[in-house]
Amino acid sequence: MTALPDRTDRKLGLVIDLDTCVGCHACVVACKGWNDQGYGAPLSDQEPYGADPSGTFLNRVHSYEIKPATGGAQHVHFPKSCLHCEDAPCVPVCPTGASYKRAEDGIVLVNEDACIGCGLCAWACPYGARELDLAAGVMKKCTLCVDRIYNEALPEEDREPACVRTCPANARHFGDLGDPDSAVSQLVAERGGIDLMPEQGAKPVNKYLPPRPRDAWEGEADVLAPYLALVAEEPQGFLGWLDRTLGKI
Ligand code: SF4
Ligand code: SF4
Ligand code: SF4
Numbered sequence: 001m002t003a004l005p006d007r008t009d010r011k012l013g014l015v016i017d018l019d020t021c022v023g024c025h026a027c028v029v030a031c032k033g034w035n036d037q038g039y040g041a042p043l044s045d046q047e048p049y050g051a052d053p054s055g056t057f058l059n060r061v062h063s064y065e066i067k068p069a070t071g072g073a074q075h076v077h078f079p080k081s082c083l084h085c086e087d088a089p090c091v092p093v094c095p096t097g098a099s100y101k102r103a104e105d106g107i108v109l110v111n112e113d114a115c116i117g118c119g120l121c122a123w124a125c126p127y128g129a130r131e132l133d134l135a136a137g138v139m140k141k142c143t144l145c146v147d148r149i150y151n152e153a154l155p156e157e158d159r160e161p162a163c164v165r166t167c168p169a170n171a172r173h174f175g176d177l178g179d180p181d182s183a184v185s186q187l188v189a190e191r192g193g194i195d196l197m198p199e200q201g202a203k204p205v206n207k208y209l210p211p212r213p214r215d216a217w218e219g220e221a222d223v224l225a226p227y228l229a230l231v232a233e234e235p236q237g238f239l240g241w242l243d244r245t246l247g248k249i
Helices: 026-035 120-124 162-166 183-191 220-232 237-248
Strands: 012-017 060-066 074-080 099-101 108-110 131-133 138-140 172-176 207-209
Touching (some): 026 162, 172 183
Antiparallel strands (some): 099 108, 131 138
16 A cells, blocks of 8 residues: 655646647557557557457547537547546555655656556546556556656657647646646636546646637527437536536546
8 A cells, every 4th residue: 555645846747628629639649659668568459450449548538529508519529547636546545555646746657566457546546547458467547758758868849748749739738737837837727727526536636628618500409409418408517517427437
């Protein structure tokens, strides 16, 4: 069992803009590509060219069509990876100490040499952000590209997470969310950034910028109603929708 640090010097994390994400999955590919080499065991795939392929990913994008209580219907593309929570429930449940949170920068990592693949951390994570690599038999999760951001062998402009470096829509931002003057903290303040499922008490470091409402076009309600009936039944705004959707993942 591992204790969480009382405090961390920095709170490194991601800010993801749901308004500009176009669901292209470039961040998913970049993440898989970078993390297939270097840190830990490669991310395995099962039957990648078969009828039912599956594999290990540290970042996935889920896409939804929603109809908020006001405004027009919209597509929301929702990238999801570990949120490097301040009160990470995945850490203290680990029986071997393999899961830990770094005091210097707040990054949550897995020591794969000590991981026994029991899955307790995945069970404890409220966000479904951990994946058991079936080939390696160890738990995987976003490392915040710890092997890039401090890597002096890389050009300075590449010392940021692969997903951030790759995103063509500039929807992903990296920085210190513990510093109120950092660019990411200011972005969160300006755009009303949110915690995912704050009622879980995990205090995620990563933040999401909500999508701005779209204008409805004339006749939209009639045309789209049959397709949007399920989400339209609970008109509690974007946050309510997001909360319910995450609860099903
Ligand atoms: S998102 Fe899940 S895996 Fe990541 S720190 Fe939080 S509880 Fe742990
Ligand atoms: S920070 Fe690195 S490990 Fe985490 S989702 Fe982005 S590319 Fe993947
Ligand atoms: S690369 Fe950027 S725009 Fe594309 S899915 Fe990822 S976050 Fe969204």
